[in-house]
Amino acid sequence: MKGMGGMKVVLLMCLGIFVCMLDSTIMNITLPAIQDSLHTSLETSSWMLNVYTMTIAVLAIPMARFAEMYGRNKFYIVGLLVFGLGSALCGLATNGDYLIAARFIQSFGAAILIPCSMVIGIAAMPLEKRTLPLTLLGATQGLATALGPTVGGIITEKLSWHWVFYVNVPICLLAIGGAFIILTIKNESRVKSKIDWFGLLFSVSAIFPLNLVLIKGNTWGWDSPQAFGCYVITVLSIVLFIIAEKKSKAPMVNLILFKDRLFTGSVVTVTTGFIFLIGVMVLLPQFLTNFQHKTELQAALLVTPVSAAIFVFSQIAGLLTKKIGFTLPVMFGFAMMGIAYYLLHNLNIHSTSGQIILLCSLLGFGFSFVISSATIASTSSFEGEMLTASQSVFSMLRQVGIVLAVAIFVAGLTTTIHDKKQVVVHFANQKLEKLDVPQSAKKKIFSETKKSINIQKQNHKANQTIISKAERQKLINSSIEKALSPIPEEQRVEAKEMVYKQVEKQVDEEIDNKGKLIKTYENQVADYALKTISSSFADLYKASIPFVLLCCLTGIVFWERKKKPVIPKLENTPGVE
Incomplete structure (x- = not known):
């Protein structure tokens, strides 16, 4: 070989x-x-x-x-x-x-x-x-x-x-x-x-719960009962493993x-x-x-x-x-x-x-x-x-x-x-408060915005519609009633058709303007979310820098001092002083 x-x-x-x-x-x-x-x-x-x-x-x-x-x-x-x-x-x-x-x-x-x-x-x-x-x-x-x-x-x-x-x-x-x-x-x-069956048993019972808590700790919570159980089993198993290995032939x-x-x-x-x-x-x-x-x-x-x-x-x-x-x-x-x-x-x-x-x-x-x-x-x-x-x-x-x-x-x-x-949600809420849209619409927009703030979909920009067809029709009807109220009752039937077209156009223009405001808001929130959430990676690596550099000290473990050569003493011999 x-x-x-x-x-x-x-x-x-x-x-x-x-x-x-x-x-x-x-x-x-x-x-x-x-x-x-x-x-x-x-x-x-x-x-x-x-x-x-x-x-x-x-x-x-x-x-x-x-x-x-x-x-x-x-x-x-x-x-x-x-x-x-x-x-x-x-x-x-x-x-x-x-x-x-x-x-x-x-x-x-x-x-x-x-x-x-x-x-x-x-x-x-x-x-x-x-x-x-x-x-x-x-x-x-x-x-x-x-x-x-x-x-x-x-x-x-x-x-x-x-x-x-x-x-x-x-x-x-x-x-x-x-x-x-x-x-x-x-x-x-x-x-x-x-x-070495005891060694095998205790090694498995030490390593498995340790790995399990490392994998599931973030989901369970690092101080959860499940995590604590894994800690205890791991520590006890390590102690028993050391005892078993010392006694094993x-x-x-x-x-x-x-x-x-x-x-x-x-x-x-x-x-x-x-x-x-x-x-x-x-x-x-x-x-x-x-x-x-x-x-x-x-x-x-x-x-x-x-x-x-x-x-x-x-x-x-x-x-x-x-x-x-x-x-x-x-x-x-x-x-x-x-x-x-x-x-x-x-x-x-x-x-x-x-x-x-x-x-x-x-x-x-x-x-x-x-x-x-x-x-x-x-x-x-x-x-x-x-x-x-x-x-x-x-x-x-x-x-x-x-x-x-x-x-x-x-x-x-x-x-x-x-x-x-959470920072992005706070930003979105502040921007939304300044938005000139009905309060009822703001609740709907904010709810949809929070859903869209998702790490896996940062390129997603919600295309929200604040006014449904039923709400649009309700706005039109309300505006028509206001527009017809000054007109004598016997003339309202004839005027309604003309007023309806004008009101419908005005309502649609208003909805369109509100939609543009919302679209701008959505883009601002989406861009801010992309920039802010993506910085999580940089922040994590920044926090890791001291630990990486600290690992340089592991090299000291390998340090060996050079031994000084031992010079043998000369014994007194004939002819040598």
Whole structure:
């Protein structure tokens, strides 16, 4: 497996990592098309996205452990089969519940593939040449994650959302064929061990409620009974997990891992790095499509520079890390991401494509240093079971980072948008008070205006009619009575026809003038709403800048003081004074 054969294994593992990480973000742009096709609610749609990352986070550790016990290479092939089957079922989905179930099957395969790909790929090369596979595998993770929205947008626009999943099937078949040719299937080494059932139980009971509250917290309320229950279960499960692992003769996760400073630094770095990458990759396409009215394809192409920068600079970052250590590359990477966030805080409906491309390039450039350093540090000098354990934990915490990003940024955006909508409603009410229309009409206009202030329909301008046909006729009749009142009663029948035409014309002109006033009001409110609500994205990224820059300090975890060389003392020898 070493040498050139080892390199083939690494590339095969990159294929497995790529297809799994791609599907963690590929649905971000595709989701509206799926919602329209399957007529799903927002709640169901959110589960389509979240079941994938949550399942990987929950099952990555136990699946890696089983792979050690029954054969990594065999498990890798099983993972490809399950992932390919799940992908095909996703494409065939006819309703939301079907798609959620299919996504679970797909994510089960990914929970096997991700840790197995990392361990097999790293173990394929000698320890002294480990930087190359680590850099390639780390770059593939970041590249696939960033490339997901782009690929999803292109496939959805050119084919259909079904092919977002179907495209995985031939890739999996190709990888399975390569696995039978390249990998050793028979007589592969295994670890003789018992299954740590308590460790498995407590790890699942810790990770599942944690992910659940991150996903549902904004809906439930972060201080709700449901959320509080999840907090309690998570904390108790973590405590019980630590106790169980300390007492177990064959622990699922060897806690000695966290005594290694490089490994601990790597999991902190990869979790925070993915939080700030996904925070952009999830929300920026939504801004481009909903507020700048780009097509899915245009939005996808505008965020592509993130992927391109990761692809181009990850190798350079890996080589630099090998030369100068982890500290400076990690600090530099987060600093570049901080600059990207600074540019994002100026994001508005008039931001040019050039500005979007620049900030995306800087984000990908910075992330390439973060992910390369974290991936290399995650292995430290581990071998065998410790290497498997390190990569299963690393994979799990990376997925937690993705879930955290979605939870934090979506919750933050939802709150900010809610506040901005209240500002818009206040503005609309002030403008309406100055409008020269009947008070009864104002109530109707204000009610319709509040309905139109919706994040998903910012280009919608209500075409309201304040006077119905019945109300118009009532106005005409009232005006005719006033016009006929001075005329003698015996002459009113003859005068009514002529008066009716004049009154009707006057009423229609008045209604038309009021309509123009309302149209102007609608345009003012719609423009103000578009500008104000779209600023929610910029405000959120502005608030994130200090946290991104604070993450530069994670580089300190990797700092190593140079030891002064010990000069041996010369002993007194004959002829030497």
